[in-house]
Amino acid sequence: MPRSRFTAARLSAFGLAVVLLIAACGTTAVTPAARTKLTVGLGYIPSVQFAAFYRADQAGYYTAEGLDVTFQNDIDANLVPKVGAGNVDLGLSDGTSVIPAVSQGIPIRYVATIYAKFPSIVFAKATSGIATAADLKGRKIGIPAKSGSSWIMLQALLGSANLTVDDVTIVEYPDFGQAAAVSQGAVDAATGFDNNEPVQLETSGQKVTVLRVDQITPLPGPGIIAATTTISAKKAAVAGFVRATIKAMNEIAATPSIGVDAAVKAVPDLAKDKDLQLAILTATIADWRRSTEAAGAPISGAIDQPGWQASLEFMTKLGLVPKPVTVGDLVDPSFTAGS
Amino acid sequence: MTRDLARESDAARSDVARSDPARSDAAANPPDLVAAAPAAVRLPVGPSVLGLWPIVLGAVVFVVAWKLVVVIGGLPPFILPPPETVAARFVTAWTDGTIPPHAATTIGEVVLGFAVGAGSGLMVGYGLARSRLIERLVSPYIVAAQAVPILALAPLLALWFGPGLLAKVIICGLIVFFPVAIATMVGIRSTDGGLLELGRSLRANRRQVLVTLEIPAALPSILGGLRVGVTLAVVGAIVGEWAGADRGLGVLVNLARGSLFDIPLLFATLVTIALLGIGLYLLVVLAERRLVGLR
Numbered sequence: 001m002p003r004s005r006f007t008a009a010r011l012s013a014f015g016l017a018v019v020l021l022i023a024a025c026g027t028t029a030v031t032p033a034a035r036t037k038l039t040v041g042l043g044y045i046p047s048v049q050f051a052a053f054y055r056a057d058q059a060g061y062y063t064a065e066g067l068d069v070t071f072q073n074d075i076d077a078n079l080v081p082k083v084g085a086g087n088v089d090l091g092l093s094d095g096t097s098v099i100p101a102v103s104q105g106i107p108i109r110y111v112a113t114i115y116a117k118f119p120s121i122v123f124a125k126a127t128s129g130i131a132t133a134a135d136l137k138g139r140k141i142g143i144p145a146k147s148g149s150s151w152i153m154l155q156a157l158l159g160s161a162n163l164t165v166d167d168v169t170i171v172e173y174p175d176f177g178q179a180a181a182v183s184q185g186a187v188d189a190a191t192g193f194d195n196n197e198p199v200q201l202e203t204s205g206q207k208v209t210v211l212r213v214d215q216i217t218p219l220p221g222p223g224i225i226a227a228t229t230t231i232s233a234k235k236a237a238v239a240g241f242v243r244a245t246i247k248a249m250n251e252i253a254a255t256p257s258i259g260v261d262a263a264v265k266a267v268p269d270l271a272k273d274k275d276l277q278l279a280i281l282t283a284t285i286a287d288w289r290r291s292t293e294a295a296g297a298p299i300s301g302a303i304d305q306p307g308w309q310a311s312l313e314f315m316t317k318l319g320l321v322p323k324p325v326t327v328g329d330l331v332d333p334s335f336t337a338g339s
Numbered sequence: 340m341t342r343d344l345a346r347e348s349d350a351a352r353s354d355v356a357r358s359d360p361a362r363s364d365a366a367a368n369p370p371d372l373v374a375a376a377p378a379a380v381r382l383p384v385g386p387s388v389l390g391l392w393p394i395v396l397g398a399v400v401f402v403v404a405w406k407l408v409v410v411i412g413g414l415p416p417f418i419l420p421p422p423e424t425v426a427a428r429f430v431t432a433w434t435d436g437t438i439p440p441h442a443a444t445t446i447g448e449v450v451l452g453f454a455v456g457a458g459s460g461l462m463v464g465y466g467l468a469r470s471r472l473i474e475r476l477v478s479p480y481i482v483a484a485q486a487v488p489i490l491a492l493a494p495l496l497a498l499w500f501g502p503g504l505l506a507k508v509i510i511c512g513l514i515v516f517f518p519v520a521i522a523t524m525v526g527i528r529s530t531d532g533g534l535l536e537l538g539r540s541l542r543a544n545r546r547q548v549l550v551t552l553e554i555p556a557a558l559p560s561i562l563g564g565l566r567v568g569v570t571l572a573v574v575g576a577i578v579g580e581w582a583g584a585d586r587g588l589g590v591l592v593n594l595a596r597g598s599l600f601d602i603p604l605l606f607a608t609l610v611t612i613a614l615l616g617i618g619l620y621l622l623v624v625l626a627e628r629r630l631v632g633l634r
Binding site: 075076077080081084085100103105106107145147148151170172173174175320322 | 418601
């Protein structure tokens with residue numbers, strides 16, 4: 001090989017190596033191997049209600065925080081012990097589950113609020129004549145089971161009108177068929193979630209009355225929970241997850257269609273009725289802010305500690321707090337501003 | 340009919356004795372083996388002694404193993420509470436009135452469901468044994484019903500029959516039906532053909548054949564089916580409660596797990612369910628010993 005061509009080849013290879021080295025030094029992306037893995041348990045089934053998590057994942061907000069997030073779905077009853085045991089790093093769990101769980105020794109903390117308004121409500125057809133809690137007296141009320149957040153909410157709502165569950169007739173729907181039961185007149189009212197059953201009925205053309213418990217007893221809605229050991233071992237990762245999720249929540253609150261698109265990308269079946277998904281997401285976004293906050297106010301995930309204190313006292317009266325706990329045992333406000 | 344058969348049996352035994360004098364003597368004067376045994380080796384045999392040791396030993400091994408798993412695994416109480424915590428919670432849950440009303444409800448469902456399932460299983464099993472036409476007509480549906488998981492059927496049954504006792508009894512009855520029907524069919528078919536022929540030759544009617552030949556022959560098999568059925572009845576009651584109920588041990592399991600996060604109470608309830616199943620099983624065993632003898 002002629003000497004000039006050999007020298008040119010060596011120079012070309014050297015030049016290529018230099019270019020590649022500069023490119024490698026210039027990149028700011030964190031390689032997958034360096035990211036902190038987090039498993040996150042969301043609710044019962046994939047839903048547009050978890051759009052903020054899907055958006056944060058798809059838009060790379062979790063990656064930018066150095067996280068490698070995987071989702072799984074489960075009910076509170078299973079998820080809370082899993083988070084407590086560290087088998088799942090973070091979970092989306094109802095505050096009314098956190099209180100008895102911590103009282104029973106499950107080492108978890110509520111680190112950020114997702115639902116600032118308690119989503120569990122009582123709904124009835126507008127033609128039922130039910131407009132206040134007092135109107136429930138003597139009526140038939142559908143509920144999935146005499147346990148969980150719906151049961152606690154119902155007792156709080158009835159109590160606000162000096163009623164108890166003995167003043168109404170409870171009909172259980174373990175298959176969550178309360179919406180159909182109300183629609184068909186099998187019951188006068190039912191418990192549900194303000195971003196689910198009422199939306200379904202309104203979408204089908206039936207006007208609905210909704211009774212809320214927020215102004216009566218500010219029960220803590222679903223939020224992000226973590227084990228105390230996870231908080232100690234992965235504090236930065238937990239903080240990054242909260243930041244990224246809240247960022248996605250604010251983005252979706254400003255432009256809900258972003259959330260629907262993210263949900264459809266994560267759960268393709270949701271594309272069958274995008275209008276319904278948008279209606280559900282709009283109702284969900286309304287729950288991300290407290291009743292006292294303006295419609296466009298920034299979402300912070302802050303924890304309402306006075307509200308938690310009131311809820312703790314209420315649930316203690318119901319006998320759901322066998323071992324005394326304090327708000328400090330239940331929440332960790334260090335991950336959100338304004339807590 | 341019974342007297343004729345007994346006479347026939349005696350006559351048959353006499354024929355054997357006449358043909359073999361040695362057997363005749365032995366049959367007439369069986370040696371007293373118990374008296375002949377040396378006193379030192381005459382052990383006090385009986386279920387009160389021999390039957391208890393393995394049970395107690397097994398329970399001790401189980402509890403020790405449980406404790407070791409908790410201690411060696413470092414498992415927190417909300418994952419696997421230690422046996423002493425469960426025992427304490429079991430006692431308090433019974434004495435403070437937490438478990439009794441739920442247990443009473445479940446026992447009622449089990450008893451009624453077992454009665455319905457076993458009763459219908461016995462009748463259908465007899466029909467399957469004695470009629471090939473019935474067997475061919477009904478068997479596919481019986482097997483299909485058994486193959487469909489009761490967990491999938493239970494919510495439908497609760498929807499059709501309501502969340503009250505009726506749905507639970509039907510669910511229990513369905514789960515008990517299959518083992519009892521099959522055991523009855525197998526047992527009835529195992530009746531000695533020679534005896535059946537003898538009965539026919541003596542012009543025994545259907546009822547007489549059933550009562551004096553078929554039922555005695557089928558009893559061991561039927562009682563085996565009832566042993567299985569009675570424990571499955573407990574499963575059926577729990578599944579029925581999960582499909583919709585406001586009281587029962589199944590409801591308490593869900594409350595303890597999903598609402599109260601009281602895992603020791605969950606385990607105490609599971610222990611109660613297990614004891615209920617064991618107790619009912621032992622009742623069938625006692626009935627079997629009375630009707631069939633020690634096996």
